[in-house]
Every structure is written in structure tokens, then in C-alpha cells.
Amino acid sequence: MKEEEINVFVNGVVHYFETMAVVPAEVSSPYLIDGLTGSIMEYTGVIGITGEYQGNVLFTAPVEMMAKLLALYDNQEASVGALLDLVGEIANTFSGNVREEFGADFQISPPLVAHGSPKEVRTAEGLQTYCIPILWLGMRANLIVALR
Amino acid sequence: MRITIKKYYGLIAATVLLLVCTLGLVASRGAFEPSIVLRGYAPLAVFLIVIALVALIAQLLTHTLRVEASLASNNAEINHILASANEGLFLINKDFEIGRQKSARVKEIFGDGVDVSGNFFHLLHHVSPQTEIKLAREYVELLMAGRVKQQLMRDINPMQEVPIEVTQPNGGTVQKFLHIDFTRDESEHIDPKQPRALVSITDITREIQLRGELEQTKEQQQERLDLLLSVVNVNADELDAFFNETKENLVEINSVLAQEGAEHQDNVEKLASIATMVHRLKGDASALGLDFFESAFDHFEESVSLVKRNMYIDGRDMMALTVQLKEIINEVEMVKTITPQLRSVGTSQLKAVETEISSIPDRLLQVAQRAAENAGKHVDLSCTGFEVLADRPELARKMDAMAIQLVRNAVVHGIEAPVDRLDQNKSPLAMIRVNLAKEEARYKMSVLDDGRGLDFDRIRAKVAAQLGMDEKQAEKLDRGKLLHYIFQPGFTSLDEATVDGGRGVGLSLVRDEANNLGGRIAVKSSPGKYCQFAVTIPLAKES
């Protein structure tokens, strides 16, 4: 998988923050992770991908960031349900961006959401998964690209 | 032209004579009481002065003529060189002004429309605007300054591949590539304050094209094969160490990427420490001859410097590095997994070669002893050094074959019968030493025996007999000629052929084989003491 292709996902997230949040997000340098342990935060949205590449792309964020983001949507109560809903929304939004870029070959499933570690996601052994930190207002979310 | 006393001794003699005679004349006419003897010599002195003057003038004249002749012939030579040289040649001075003399090729290289004169760098900029003139000029300045060794600057000559646009007679333009080389003029008469350099320009357009084509094919097909082969050639422990260190370093690079900080400056720092690590990895791979990994790290290094060029470095710019890091990690893992299998194939072959080589001393000893037995002689043989050919099984076989011939030759011709040896106070057990050594640019095999040495009288007699020469003609054959004959097919100094010698093919075979391998054979000998044949074979070019 090429850097441009992975950056399509990153741009999706950046675009989301640009549009929704007043302060833009910053992208830190991507690195490799072995499995998801340690990289998953409280709220995670997962999209599944089939086609030329197969696997998952995850957006995972801490509760504080989710609460701040939720606050941008007028008068929402920061319940677990609402936060899960939002993280699904974020995943949904940037997966839409991705579809635009990759075209029809790229099959993207509707997002799954998880509070805690998502059980459905399996990644290859070794340093095979990309983790891209997204920094916003001093908080950090991760975009995780686990595709083969 | 250097002045030597020898060349001028005529001139000096004439001048000395002139001085002596003049002094004599002055003395004889001087104010003090002239002696009769001296006065009587005055006409003679005048006569001698005239002779000396004539001699002096003649000397000066011939000298002038000689100098002119040699200048004329020098000029003719220079003109010939300039007309026929394959390179574009001219001199530049310290202000980079191009000299008047240019080789014919210069015009061809730059095309008719370009005036090759004036400042060299103006010309260079004119024909190749994309070349960095500042760098090129710094290089030439450094070269002219003379401190840096010019042989050790060639690699960083920034003008090794200069692209130029050449206007053709029909008005179109073609791109050419030039290799421009500079050599500081180190002749003695050059004033160090006025240095000059010879510029030699080669048109390498065709080479560049070929290289491009070759590289493409090579990259596509050979890369993996090279990788596999290079891995087999590296010592197992070193390779394991390399894989482990590389893996550690790659993990380290990953943790640098994982460090906090998304600002431009954070990334600049991350890049700096990654660059250092990648550079070291590249060096290690290159030191072990692992071309594949070397080029992978080279590529990585290049990506790092590409990312560095961004005005503002964002995490997304760094993505290229992470992707490459993953690829390299996978390559290392892949090679690590398949190496044991590759190695088992490789080592079984190596083992076979090793056994074959390790049996060479035994076989040579057998050959020597059998030949000695047949001739009623006693011989001991030592053989060392063949293991340097462990990586060249084919050559090992050929060297072995040559050694067998030379050992036989030593037993049959070199070594005396035990009785004769006792007569000369030598041990009846003769010694033969076979040694093979790898020297800087060649293999050298020597076969030394402590026998009678070459018997030139006997060889001369044989040569004369075989060529039907009479005694007088035979006496004219010097040792060099005779040595030449002993390597000719059909020559033998033995009267009767045996299994082991006397057919006159042994030495000629060895010489032919040595020649086939690009090497030569030489012989040293001292009568009654020893005879040594030495075969030298150049190392084949290292791939």
C-alpha cells in the first residue's frame, strides 16, 4: 500500500476536523504497531474494507476528546451512547471521503462502533499496522490503518 | 628541457680552453717583466683562442639547431595528438581561460555553433544551464590549488555527467552527456602561482543510454537473485548479527516516528536521527556486500532527504518513510526466514569444493612419490595455501593440474639420484615445496625443488640437436633463449620418455594453461641448489 493511499484516510480525518471543529487537527508522524493493544482508546469507530486491499481502518479517541467534539454539536449530553454515535459518525464521514477517492473497486462496510477494545478487528502479526496520531487541542486520537 | 652536463661538455670544454688561452695571452702581454718563454707562446695562444671560439660557436649553433628540431618534432607530436585524440582536450589557466590549442574532437562535442574560448565556466553555463556552476568551480579551484591529492578527488568531480543541448546543423537540438575530467598540470616548469589544468571531455551519451536500459532490466530481474546470492556468501554469524542489528535499528526508527510532537521542528529532529540510523544501516549492508539491502537503505535515505525539503513537514509527509520502513522490515523478515534453506544448498556445494581442495596436498604427494619410485628417487613434498581458492573451485582444479605437471617435472628432471645427492652432501631425501598464495592482484603458485637446478649446457645440447644446429650456432643461444625453449612443446632434456616425463609436453602445457588464465610462468634456478617454477594468475575482476 502506498503512502498516498494511506494519506487519503488521514486527509479524511483532517478534513473532518477542519470542517467540524474550530481548531484544526495536527497529524503527527505515522509509525508501525504490532497489534492494537496500547493504541486503542475509549471510543472506536471501525470501517471494514474489501477489494484490492482488505482489512480495517479505525478511528479511536479518548473520552475527553469525544466529549469536546460532541460539544460542538449543540447541547448534546455526553452519554456513552451519544459518544459512540459520534465516533461512528466520524468514521462514517471520512469513509465517505475515501470512497470518493478510491472509486468503486473499494468496498467499504458501514462503520462499527466500540466502547473499549473492538473484538471484531484482527491485525497481522509483527509491525504491520500503521498508526497515525491525530492531535487536537492537546488531546490525541489515533487513526489506525490495518490493511493488506 | 633539463640541462645536463653531459650534453654540454663540448661547450664547457671550449669555454674553459678559451679562458685559459686568454689568461695566457694577457699574462704574456702584462705589465710585469715578461718571460721569454711566455712571449714565445703568444702566437700559439692567439691561435688557440681562435680555435676555441670556432668550437664554441659551432657548439652553440648545433645546440640551437637541435633545440629547434626537437621543438618542431614536439609540435608535430602535439598536433598529431590533438587531431586524433578521442577526447575533447584543452588547457585552462587559473582564471579558467581556455587555451588556444584544442583537440579536433572539441568542435564535434559542442557542435559548430559554440565558440570554445574564453572562460570555461561561462562556456559550461552556456551549454548546460542546469549544471551548478558554483560547485564545479569550487572543484576546479581546489584541484588547481594543489594541496588535495587529485587522485582522491575524482569521485566528487561534479562534472561526471553533464547534460548539454547541442544544436544540430538542421536547427534541431539533441541532448548529450559529457564527462569532464580535470588534471592539474604538475610539470616542473609550471609556476605554482600560475597553475593550469588539462580539461578532457568525453561524450558519454551512449553509455548513459545503455546504462539506463541495463539498469531497468537489472532492477526488474536481478534484484532478488542478487539478494539471494549475496546472502549465501556472507558468513552465517555475521549475517545473523546483521539481521538482529538491523531489526533493532528499524524498531528504533519506528519508535522515533512514534515520538510525541507534530510540529515542523519535531519532524525535522525526527528526520535527523532517522537519517543517521539509516546511513549506518546502509554502511553495514555495504560492508557485508548485501547490495540489495544497501540499495534499499539508500532509497530510504533518499526519501528522508526528500521529506526534509518540505517547507513545512506534516505527519502526512512522513508517511512515505513509514511505508518504506514497513517494506524493509518485511524484506528482512523474508530473507531471514529463507536464509537457512539457501545456506544449506550453498554450504553443501561449498563443502564439496572444500573436500576437493583439502585433498590436493595428498594427491600431489602421491604423484611425487609414484614418480620418484619409478625413477628410483626419494622425495618428500609439502603443499600449502590451496585453501585460498575455496571460492574459485574451477581455478583450484586448473592450478592443481599445473601443480601435478610441475611436481612431475621436478621429480624427473630436477631431483638427482640418491647416490648423486649423497656425493654433493645433500640429503638423499629430496624436498619439493608447493605453495599457493593470494597476493594483492594475483594468485602465485610456486613449485620449488632442491635438486640440481637447470643445466643450461645440457639444455643447449638438446636444443641444438633438436634444431640441427652446429656447436657454434648453439653457443650463441643465451639463457633467455634456452629458457624459452624448455617451455616449447616437444622439448625434453631426457633421452628416454617415461610415464612421468620425457615426452616434452609438461612445461608447455603449464605455460599454455597459465596463458589461458591470463597469467605467466617464470623460472628461477641455481646450479646444484634449487629450481623454482612460479605461475602467476591475475585475480579475476571482482564482481
Place this chain on the structure above:
Amino acid sequence: MVVDDSQVICRQIEAVLSKQDFDVVSTAADGVLALRDFRMLKPDLVTMDLTMPRLDGIQTIKQMMIIHPGVRILVVSAVKDKATALRALRLGAYGFLCKPFTRFELAEAVDVLISDLGKT
């Protein structure tokens, strides 16, 4: 004296120099270590990498030329950047050898480097 951040390279250079009857008085993995030893030992000959942690080759050469201007420095580096290599030579290095190199090339370069001196 051999300055290079790779142990593999240091060992290789050391082996070649010892064969040529040089005493390798020190090997250093970066410019800081190199300068520390250089002050004490004042070696005649230094092989110098350019890309190193802490203090790079260019800075190290600069310092060395101040401490002991008579030193002969051979830059041994894979830098493709000719401007940097030229800079090293302008600062006082006597020659440049491009990595990767064979033992023979290194030996030859060292010979050239000291061609106008008596070997020590």
C-alpha cells in the same frame, strides 16, 4: 585514527591500515569522541566519516585542523552530496573516498594520501 559511526566500517578500515603498517591509535564512533582522542594522540592520518551523530564530519574536520593542522584527513563517506564532500576538502581534508569501497581501493587511497611523506 578511524572515525566512523559504524563498527563494521571501523573494523574494516582498521584491518586495511594495520596491513599497511599503520598503528591505528584510536577508533571513534562520533565527532565528539574523535576530538577527545585526537587532542591527546595527534595522529598523522585520520579517516573521517561525514554523517555521524553528535558532531558531524565537517565540524570535526574544522576542529582537527585547528588543533593539529598537519594531520592528513581522508574523508570516507557515502554522502552523495558533492557540495558537502567538497566542503570537507576545502576545510583541509586531503582526499575523498566514496563508500562502498574495497580493501584495495582504501589501501590505494591511503598510499596516495601519504605519497609525499615518509610512512610512519
